[in-house]
Amino acid sequence: MSGLGFHNRRSVQKRLGTFWNGARLVILLGPPGAGKGTQAKRIAGQYGLQHLSTGDMLRDNIRRDTELARKAKPLINRGELVPDDIVLGMVQERIAQSDCENGFILDGFPRTLQQAQGLEGICRLYKSKSITVLNMLVKPELLIQRLANRRICKRSGHIYNLVDHPPIRPGICDDDGSELIQRPDDAEAVIRERIRTYEQHICPVIDYYSVRGLLYEVNAITDPDTVMANIMKVLDAEDPAK
Numbered sequence: 001m002s003g004l005g006f007h008n009r010r011s012v013q014k015r016l017g018t019f020w021n022g023a024r025l026v027i028l029l030g031p032p033g034a035g036k037g038t039q040a041k042r043i044a045g046q047y048g049l050q051h052l053s054t055g056d057m058l059r060d061n062i063r064r065d066t067e068l069a070r071k072a073k074p075l076i077n078r079g080e081l082v083p084d085d086i087v088l089g090m091v092q093e094r095i096a097q098s099d100c101e102n103g104f105i106l107d108g109f110p111r112t113l114q115q116a117q118g119l120e121g122i123c124r125l126y127k128s129k130s131i132t133v134l135n136m137l138v139k140p141e142l143l144i145q146r147l148a149n150r151r152i153c154k155r156s157g158h159i160y161n162l163v164d165h166p167p168i169r170p171g172i173c174d175d176d177g178s179e180l181i182q183r184p185d186d187a188e189a190v191i192r193e194r195i196r197t198y199e200q201h202i203c204p205v206i207d208y209y210s211v212r213g214l215l216y217e218v219n220a221i222t223d224p225d226t227v228m229a230n231i232m233k234v235l236d237a238e239d240p241a242k
């Protein structure tokens, strides 16, 4: 990955300008363990949006052992943030693809003020009425319990929780019979560092979207169906087609 990867910025922006007429952008903020991954998948299905998780993109790079992964992996394993220029370059490349044409939901991005500003710079979309930022609010003590009990289907990425939503057969995905794994950064010491890092950087991001009138808070303490119902209330009221 070379620097920002912004060498093709002009051509990407030109393409985005054509793609994104009326497309919807949803940004999901919330600490690790807030349930962003679960809700982002549901929102993507419900509203026909592409689900873009920067964590998933980084893990995919690690699986493919890319140059980017060699820089990112030690940071991820320690629960620290990957540098803004790497993440911004990765997101920029991804959202320029045609499957994002009808809109997308960003899960785990932006995580810093620089990323929020970079996103604005890339997209020049902020005059659009179709941007909604959802901030998922959870009690801190719930986060560690949720993440430490999280297991993920190796093939589909389906998320289980050993306490709240266990698989029928231990260690096996109900949907496709694949193995369930625990993310290496869901170890308790790393979880604590991820939460600390999130809190350290997120306040200016929240302020940034709040002053632009784009931010909605969502109670994410309850069960996933209720959280989704809360999210849909916001997104239906903000529907750009209405």
Ligand code: AMP
Binding pocket: 032, 054, 055, 056, 058, 075, 076, 077, 079, 080, 081, 082, 083, 087, 107, 108, 109, 110, 111, 115, 185, 194
């Ligand atoms: P997540 O799956 O969103 O919990 O992300 C897992 C890890 O990937 C984080 O702890 C960070 O190390 C890294 N990461 C994901 N998204 C970002 C981002 N937007 N900025 C910096 N690092 C990120």
